[in-house]
Amino acid sequence: MSTLPVRPGLEGAAPYGAPELDVPVRLNVNENPYAPSPAVVDSIARAVAGAAGRLNRYPERDFPALRRALADYLAVESGVRLSPERVWAANGSNEVMLQVLQAFGGPGRACLSFTPTYSMYPEYARDTLTRYVTRARAEDFTLDIAAVREALEDVRPAVLILASPNNPTGTALPLEDVRAVLEIARGGGPLIRNGGSAGPSDAVVVVDEAYGEFRRPGVPSALELLIEDDGGRYPHLVVSRTMSKAFGMAGLRLGYLAASRELVGLLRVVRLPYHLSATTQAAALAALGHREELMSQVASLRSERDALVAWLRERGLTAYDSDSNFVLFGPFQDRRAIFEALLERGVLIRVVGPAGYLRVCVGTPDEMDAFRAALVDVLASRPDRPDGEEKEEST
Numbered sequence: 328m329s330t331l332p333v334r335p336g337l338e339g340a341a342p343y344g345a346p347e348l349d350v351p352v353r354l355n356v357n358e359n360p361y362a363p364s365p366a367v368v369d370s371i372a373r374a375v376a377g378a379a380g381r382l383n384r385y386p387e388r389d390f391p392a393l394r395r396a397l398a399d400y401l402a403v404e405s406g407v408r409l410s411p412e413r414v415w416a417a418n419g420s421n422e423v424m425l426q427v428l429q430a431f432g433g434p435g436r437a438c439l440s441f442t443p444t445y446s447m448y449p450e451y452a453r454d455t456l457t458r459y460v461t462r463a464r465a466e467d468f469t470l471d472i473a474a475v476r477e478a479l480e481d482v483r484p485a486v487l488i489l490a491s492p493n494n495p496t497g498t499a500l501p502l503e504d505v506r507a508v509l510e511i512a513r514g515g516g517p518l519i520r521n522g523g524s525a526g527p528s529d530a531v532v533v534v535d536e537a538y539g540e541f542r543r544p545g546v547p548s549a550l551e552l553l554i555e556d557d558g559g560r561y562p563h564l565v566v567s568r569t570m571s572k573a574f575g576m577a578g579l580r581l582g583y584l585a586a587s588r589e590l591v592g593l594l595r596v597v598r599l600p601y602h603l604s605a606t607t608q609a610a611a612l613a614a615l616g617h618r619e620e621l622m623s624q625v626a627s628l629r630s631e632r633d634a635l636v637a638w639l640r641e642r643g644l645t646a647y648d649s650d651s652n653f654v655l656f657g658p659f660q661d662r663r664a665i666f667e668a669l670l671e672r673g674v675l676i677r678v679v680g681p682a683g684y685l686r687v688c689v690g691t692p693d694e695m696d697a698f699r700a701a702l703v704d705v706l707a708s709r710p711d712r713p714d715g716e717e718k719e720e721s722t
């Protein structure tokens with residue numbers, strides 16, 4: 328029996344994370360399967376060596392050079408040119424979103440999201456003493472705008488998080504829907520004191536585009552909604568991105584967001600001083616210098632993904648269209664049995680999402696061959712018994 332004064336709400340809680348198993352084919356945490364090339368490794372090593380010689384000093388607190396490089400990258404990737412002051416970064420987009428909750432959530436405040444979705448959102452809420460409220464996505468995993476309106480009226484959240492493309496379904500939201508949500512969110516936040524009287528605030532809408540670069544051609548980024556008059560139109564919009572996925576830098580821990588200057592200014596209040604180490608800043612800047620090479624695998628990962636969707640459908644399975652680097656497929660009466668049978672064959676995927684479904688991340692062509700061969704073998708031996716207990720892991 329512990330005598331430690333654990334904070335109410337944390338009793339018995341387990342640390343978040345998928346199993347870290349050493350198996351030949353790991354397709355469970357939506358990583359990029361391509362390791363950085365020797366040229367990228369060399370640039371990063373030289374940049375980190377340069378930073379190491381100055382490690383007696385604290386790093387730049389507001390890292391202007393990195394914000395400029397990220398703004399340049401967004402301009403190339405999405406055609407949206409933002410001033411560096413509208414870009415902010417932290418150790419993974421997880422930390423970026425935690426900072427959003429630190430600035431806008433808190434006791435008496437709510438964070439709203441639409442499920443199935445990324446299972447870290449409730450953790451950001453828990454860690455900032457924010458109430459986490461969910462509503463269901465539509466059957467095709469997009470949003471029912473009438474339901475969003477109703478939920479906002481009901482909950483008056485300080486923060487609404489929408490993953491697009493969504494994890495674990497791969498669904499990207501149409502830009503008109505994001506725009507509609509932003510309009511509904513105007514005045515849809517908690518009551519705040521403004522001068523002498525209390526009035527409604529605008530709920531902050533976070534569009535989590537961790538998988539944004541994998542979107543199919545013609546699918547726009549919510550960044551486009553940020554261009555209009557330098558943040559004046561949607562000061563309550565945040566678009567969150569990461570170098571962990573398309574960029575192939577999950578180990579770097581560099582996530583970032585774009586928003587209005589006012590909103591970024593509020594994040595600077597809650598960030599820990601010097602939260603982004605000098606070595607992280609140096610490595611991220613060096614990696615961004617190789618953006619073309621690092622992004623060159625995105626096209627092949629996209630076509631591998633589309634081929635995988637088609638292949639799964641040919642096998643009579645449901646596979647959802649995906650704008651990300653993973654595919655949700657099923658249904659299985661006993662998805663855990665399928666998961667375990669694949670694992671026995673050296674292929675690790677994820678039990679997550681709607682009952683009966685599994686999520687597989689797109690790997691190299693060899694890894695996908697191994698996944699396909701293992702699944703064919705597993706389905707031929709039918710471990711898909713109806714007696715399995717439904718148990719979901721975190722996304």
Ligand SMILES: Cc1ncc(COP(=O)(O)O)c(C=O)c1O
Pocket residue numbers: 356357418419420421422445490493494535537568569570571577581582722
């Ligand atoms: C939807 C979504 N958002 C954010 C993240 C966090 O990414 P990171 O903290 O590596 O930037 C993930 C990681 O899997 C994710 O699936």
